[in-house]
Amino acid sequence: MEKRTSVPGKFFVGDIGMWYNLKEFMEDVQLLKKKPSWYRRWWGILLLSLFFLSFLLSIIITYMGYTVYKQMRSGTYLENKTQFEMNLLTDKLSPSWGTDGAPITIVEFADFNCSNSLQAVEPLNEIRQKYGDKIKFYWRNYPVVKENSVELALAGVCADRQGKFWEYHDIMFARHGVVSIGDLEDIAKEIGLNIDKYRICINHSLSMSQLRKDFYAAQDGQVKGTPTFFINGKKVEGALSLENWEEIINTLMKK
Secondary structure, rough: OOOOOOOOOOOHHHHHHHHHHHHHHHHHHHHHHHHOOOOOOHHHHHHHHHHHHHHHHHHHHHHHHHHHHHHHHHHHHHOOOEEEEHHHHHOOOOOOEOOOOOEEEEEEEEOOHHHHHHHHHEEEEEEEEHHHHHHHEEEEEEEOOOOOOHHHHHHHHHHOOOOOHHHHHHHHHHOOOOHHHHHHHHHHHOOOHHHHHHHHHHOOOHHHHHHHHHHHHHHHOOOOOOOOEEEEEEEEEEEOOOHHHHHHHHHHHOO
């Protein structure tokens, strides 16, 4: 084997090449030690922050969109709807329940012959029990479903004159679809009306005037069918479930 001896003050070409390779390698090592990971650098942190905020925002927007979609499907979406003047829709002479000055005012236009109005009864009874102190509710007639709807509504007006409207209301919907005009006087007796006063009321022009007032108010609200509700000026058409009512009321209570 040939031995290579070094001469003082001189380098072989191979030694110089190895020295430069070693130098470059050490410089690369030092550079790697000094350079932090990309996600630790300021621009990496900024990118991660923007990504996280974008992801969070997309979740919020998706949830809000889904909530609006559910409300629109159920008919409970109140935002961006036409605002109606409640003073044109309420009438102190109309049957009502709840608390005067309550934060939520509801007006229902309904027909005793309407099957959808029947579906609205039970949820409204539960709402009355749960939120009666936070609501002022008005019933108004829109008797358009059948030929005898006007007569049924008129009998309700006369029941209200003697403070028995809600008793009449409950019987009419409990016997929905089977009450005829000939049954009305028997129902009046059943709920304890003074029959003489009832007969006078049925034939009095002021009783029919109350129905006309209801009809004109329905025109102001652009009512097209029953039941139609106006809730703090927002119109909702059709019967609502208890869940829908609670959603609307809780939303309004937060405002």
